[in-house]
Amino acid sequence: MNTEEIMNVALKLAGLRDVPNDSAIFVSGRGIQKVLFGIDIGVSELMLAKKLGYDAVISHHPPGGMVTVNFHRVFERHVQQMVSVGVPAEEARKAVKRKLGMLEVEMHIRNYAHIIDVARILGIPFMNIHTPLDEIGRRRMDEQIKKEIRDYSKVRDVVSALKKLSEFQNALTDIKVGLGNLENLAGKVVVSHGAGTNGGYEVAKTYFKYGVGTLIYIHISYGDLEKLKKEVKDKNLIITGHIASDSVGINPFIKELENKGIDVTTIGVVKG
Numbered sequence: 001m002n003t004e005e006i007m008n009v010a011l012k013l014a015g016l017r018d019v020p021n022d023s024a025i026f027v028s029g030r031g032i033q034k035v036l037f038g039i040d041i042g043v044s045e046l047m048l049a050k051k052l053g054y055d056a057v058i059s060h061h062p063p064g065g066m067v068t069v070n071f072h073r074v075f076e077r078h079v080q081q082m083v084s085v086g087v088p089a090e091e092a093r094k095a096v097k098r099k100l101g102m103l104e105v106e107m108h109i110r111n112y113a114h115i116i117d118v119a120r121i122l123g124i125p126f127m128n129i130h131t132p133l134d135e136i137g138r139r140r141m142d143e144q145i146k147k148e149i150r151d152y153s154k155v156r157d158v159v160s161a162l163k164k165l166s167e168f169q170n171a172l173t174d175i176k177v178g179l180g181n182l183e184n185l186a187g188k189v190v191v192s193h194g195a196g197t198n199g200g201y202e203v204a205k206t207y208f209k210y211g212v213g214t215l216i217y218i219h220i221s222y223g224d225l226e227k228l229k230k231e232v233k234d235k236n237l238i239i240t241g242h243i244a245s246d247s248v249g250i251n252p253f254i255k256e257l258e259n260k261g262i263d264v265t266t267i268g269v270v271k272g
């Protein structure tokens with residue numbers, strides 16, 4: 001396989017047509033049989049791959065941080081996701097504005113070229129696949145919930161449904177109820193994931209305003225959670241855990257590569 005074909009495997013599984021702005025092939029390659037896959041790849045992992053004779057390295061997170069010229073296109077997936085569950089488009093756009101502005105300012109801090117240049121110097125094929133794998137994870141979690149949750153289900157039932165995914169059983173982190181409690185009725189449940197990063201306080205608040213009873217985030221900042229706790233009553237936020245949740249989307253992709261005869265070694269991925 002070549003790097004383009006590997007990217008296409010992920011796009012196909014995610015149901016996406018184009019490569020999102022937070023995913024890219026930095027050093028292309030062909031005849032790939034042995035892959036090192038890491039949730040985060042740095043210089044040391046590239047060196048390790050070279051030393052151990054891997055044909056290519058794939059990172060989940062964009063190397064050096066979420067730095068891309070058109071990152072807003074990825075983060076605006078929150079808008080589509082909100083609209084698809086009944087949030088008015090204007091309100092959804094307002095909800096992403098502040099955090100998107102913050103992320104764009106903070107991107108300037110990052111040394112985004114460092115790891116990519118090392119891959120070029122080493123001459124090792126290198127790519128990252130972020131949103132497609134998160135979209136696979138969002139769909140898996142969403143399907144799991146739709147299968148098990150009824151009108152009378154409680155937050156406890158949503159957590160139990162998610163825990164049937166083996167990644168959540170095998171993870172060191174536990175699924176947390178950040179807001180609300182296990183005995184509350186779940187109401188309308190939405191998985192918010194696969195849009196660059198979590199939508200923070202504003203996106204959560206907007207979902208709640210427009211009828212969502214239980215929202216699922218894979219992570220949230222402490223400050224945003226504290227703010228939600230102060231301002232939101234009778235709603236629930238389930239936090240599933242970053243690495244466990246990323247792994248939910250990564251494992252089907254790894255399995256598909258293995259089905260195509262590729263030998264994959266993973267770093268940091270929770271077993272499925």
Ligand SMILES: [Fe+2]
Pocket residue numbers: 060130133134246
């Ligand atoms: Fe992810």
Ligand SMILES: [Fe+2]
Pocket residue numbers: 061242246
């Ligand atoms: Fe992640």
